Amino acid sequence: MSNVVQSPDSATVEPQRPWAVKRAVRATNAGRLAVFAALAAGITLVTPLANADGWALAFLVVNLTWTIAVAVRLGAKERRDAIVRVVVSSLAFLAFVPWLSIFVSTALKGYKGLYPGYLFNDMRITSYDDELTFGGVGHAVVGSLIMVAIATILTLPLGILSGIYLTEVRGRLTFMVRFIVQSMAGVPSVVAGLFIFATVVQSMGRYSGLAGGIALAVLMLPTVSRTAEEVLKLVPDDLRSAGYALGARQWRTALMVVLPTVKAGLTTAAILGIARVIGETAPLLLTSLNTNGFMWNPIGGTLGSLPTYIFAMFMYGSEFSVARAWSGSVVLLSIVLFFFVLARRLGGRSEKRAKAGVGKAARTSVGTK
Amino acid sequence: MTTVETPTPREMTVIYSRADRIFRGIVTAGALTSLLLLGLIASFLIFRSAGTFREFGLNFITGTEWFSDGFREVGDESRPDNSVFSIGPMIVGSLVVATIAMLFAIPLSIGGALYIEFYAPRSIYRVLVAMLDLAAAIPSLIFGLWGIEIFTSFGVRWATLLNDRLGFIPIFSVEFENFGRSPFVAGCVLASLVVPITTSVAREVYSRTPRDLIDTCYALGGSKWGAIRSVVMPYGRSGVIAGAMLGLGRALGETVAIYLMLNLVFKYSYQVLDSTGGNVASMIALKFGEATDKEISALIASGLVLFVITLIVNMIASNIVQRTTPRA
Numbered sequence: 001m002s003n004v005v006q007s008p009d010s011a012t013v014e015p016q017r018p019w020a021v022k023r024a025v026r027a028t029n030a031g032r033l034a035v036f037a038a039l040a041a042g043i044t045l046v047t048p049l050a051n052a053d054g055w056a057l058a059f060l061v062v063n064l065t066w067t068i069a070v071a072v073r074l075g076a077k078e079r080r081d082a083i084v085r086v087v088v089s090s091l092a093f094l095a096f097v098p099w100l101s102i103f104v105s106t107a108l109k110g111y112k113g114l115y116p117g118y119l120f121n122d123m124r125i126t127s128y129d130d131e132l133t134f135g136g137v138g139h140a141v142v143g144s145l146i147m148v149a150i151a152t153i154l155t156l157p158l159g160i161l162s163g164i165y166l167t168e169v170r171g172r173l174t175f176m177v178r179f180i181v182q183s184m185a186g187v188p189s190v191v192a193g194l195f196i197f198a199t200v201v202q203s204m205g206r207y208s209g210l211a212g213g214i215a216l217a218v219l220m221l222p223t224v225s226r227t228a229e230e231v232l233k234l235v236p237d238d239l240r241s242a243g244y245a246l247g248a249r250q251w252r253t254a255l256m257v258v259l260p261t262v263k264a265g266l267t268t269a270a271i272l273g274i275a276r277v278i279g280e281t282a283p284l285l286l287t288s289l290n291t292n293g294f295m296w297n298p299i300g301g302t303l304g305s306l307p308t309y310i311f312a313m314f315m316y317g318s319e320f321s322v323a324r325a326w327s328g329s330v331v332l333l334s335i336v337l338f339f340f341v342l343a344r345r346l347g348g349r350s351e352k353r354a355k356a357g358v359g360k361a362a363r364t365s366v367g368t369k
Numbered sequence: 370m371t372t373v374e375t376p377t378p379r380e381m382t383v384i385y386s387r388a389d390r391i392f393r394g395i396v397t398a399g400a401l402t403s404l405l406l407l408g409l410i411a412s413f414l415i416f417r418s419a420g421t422f423r424e425f426g427l428n429f430i431t432g433t434e435w436f437s438d439g440f441r442e443v444g445d446e447s448r449p450d451n452s453v454f455s456i457g458p459m460i461v462g463s464l465v466v467a468t469i470a471m472l473f474a475i476p477l478s479i480g481g482a483l484y485i486e487f488y489a490p491r492s493i494y495r496v497l498v499a500m501l502d503l504a505a506a507i508p509s510l511i512f513g514l515w516g517i518e519i520f521t522s523f524g525v526r527w528a529t530l531l532n533d534r535l536g537f538i539p540i541f542s543v544e545f546e547n548f549g550r551s552p553f554v555a556g557c558v559l560a561s562l563v564v565p566i567t568t569s570v571a572r573e574v575y576s577r578t579p580r581d582l583i584d585t586c587y588a589l590g591g592s593k594w595g596a597i598r599s600v601v602m603p604y605g606r607s608g609v610i611a612g613a614m615l616g617l618g619r620a621l622g623e624t625v626a627i628y629l630m631l632n633l634v635f636k637y638s639y640q641v642l643d644s645t646g647g648n649v650a651s652m653i654a655l656k657f658g659e660a661t662d663k664e665i666s667a668l669i670a671s672g673l674v675l676f677v678i679t680l681i682v683n684m685i686a687s688n689i690v691q692r693t694t695p696r697a
């Protein structure tokens with residue numbers, strides 16, 4: 001074996017990765033798992049273990065047994081490493097299964113109730129256990145959007161202000177504010193609902209979408225504040241210094257340099273907040289209740305929403321109403337997913353921009369770094 | 370010999386212009402809204418529940434009866450109001466369900482976080498992280514729906530098995546063999562609801578482990594498990610504890626999922642497979658619909674108890690998070 005010395009002018013050298021898993025090894029591993037899966041299926045057929053959970057258990061046991069059987073020939077260190085690998089993977093598998101199951105079962109159970117008019121009809125002239133080709137969820141979507149809009153209008157400015165306080169002003173209360181925001185994130189949603197009931201609903205004398213929106217705002221504020229802070233932290237200090245060096249006061253620097261740089265990030269903060277509260281049920285059961293028809297007035301009385309629609313349909317308990325609950329869940333999950341993907345796309349972009357320091361404002365008023 | 374004079378740093382004073390002072394004032398006021406809001410919630414709950422606490426005293430926390438004596442006009446003294454309100458079993462129920470949830474959630478979260486950070490193929494790393502965030506955004510109502518319609522059949526089988534094999538241990542004994550609405554099954558659903566939250570916190574701290582420490586471990590001949598055990602786990606311990614506390618706060622305050630999963634029974638019960646249970650939050654939602662004025666006050670008092678419990682749990686959690694988060 002000779003030492004290969006690359007001459008300086010040779011073509012680019014492919015980096016060697018001797019530790020990388022070879023394709024053949026990967027194929028063997030996949031094949032082994034497939035065999036184990038089949039074996040586990042066999043075990044579920046002949047033993048009392050049954051169904052998906054029985055199969056999963058059999059699979060994990062088979063996998064662990066194999067690992068131990070192979071590992072006895074290894075040294076103590078490698079043996080422990082191999083066993084831990086299987087245990088950790090199994091735990092992770094168990095942790096992920098419920099969410100997968102939720103997505104799959106919602107889709108499977110919910111698609112029956114979906115028809116073209118589902119998004120645009122309401123339940124005013126449809127009873128809860130009518131055939132699934134009548135009625136719809138339009139009023140609930142409208143109600144949810146109204147309340148979420150109210151919550152966003154209330155929390156976005158406050159969240160941004162507290163973000164600016166924590167990153168720009170950095171007053172004496174920084175620790176305190178951060179601590180309170182963190183603790184507020186844990187206020188149970190039903191308590192927020194009770195609070196708004198005792199204040200807004202009782203003083204207005206009726207349940208309303210406005211009350212529901214304010215209750216959602218209480219739950220949304222911590223998410224928005226925290227995300228806004230995270231986003232503002234990404235703005236490089238050079239931009240601020242540049243602002244000051246050009247003679248801008250703090251307020252001008254903050255409002256005209258820092259904020260525009262993270263515009264997309266702040267939108268992300270709002271969207272994450274929306275995704276967090278749009279499915280909240282408990283506070284709405286105490287503040288806005290439910291309606292069966294379209295309703296556009298946030299202070300005119302009870303206002304329907306997707307979560308309360310699903311809740312009411314499920315509690316009604318007939319075959320068709322439960323199917324409606326699942327269809328409503330499909331709509332709700334889709335909305336959450338939509339906002340979520342939107343937030344990620346915007347967030348990814350703004351993070352890159354802030355890191356590069358090439359926000360629009362940075363280019364136009366301060367010059368590119 | 371000449372003494373060397375070390376230059377003292379210049380005094381730097383910042384003079385804010387009037388516009389700056391106004392700006393800082395507005396921002397500070399905005400930031401303090403959260404504080405104000407938290408204070409308002411606390412004081413309103415205390416104010417509105419004072420009557421209940423005055424009437425029932427400590428018995429409100431320890432008693433086992435919830436009885437509303439019906440509606441009456443204001444000032445109607447024609448028949449005595451025999452309402453009794455107390456939430457002892459619900460507090461215990463909250464703790465029982467949350468404990469079961471955390472018993473499942475903590476190992477699963479640590480396993481999930483370690484897997485994502487250190488075992489998962491790089492190609493699916495980003496997908497897993499995105500999935501994790503998304504899972505944390507699934508509404509608890511849908512968890513409840515899934516729990517009762519899909520999970521219960523699995524949960525009942527495990528519960529039956531536990532009862533069959535370990536029924537001689539008091540907590541696994543039952544009075545009636547009806548496992549569907551037991552704290553055990555509800556706890557499992559609650560665990561799957563909490564796992565995304567605790568996992569993402571744990572993953573976050575694990576991912577911040579200094580890379581050179583891990584590499585050092587490998588260079589010394591350590592295996593992956595060796596690196597995890599001696600570097601990653603100790604480094605992330607406080608973060609994992611904080612995540613678990615956040616999850617616990619969530620589990621204690623969960624409303625609809627428990628509302629759908631459990632029968633509320635006002636009886637102290639330690640039998641986790643028996644179909645008795647409940648928690649404070651779901652009781653509030655259940656009793657709210659047809660509550661009298663007096664009962665509303667009692668519900669607000671229950672809310673206050675829940676608020677205090679979760680606030681303490683969360684304050685401990687956020688304190689740990691703040692102490693261990695490196696300052697930017």
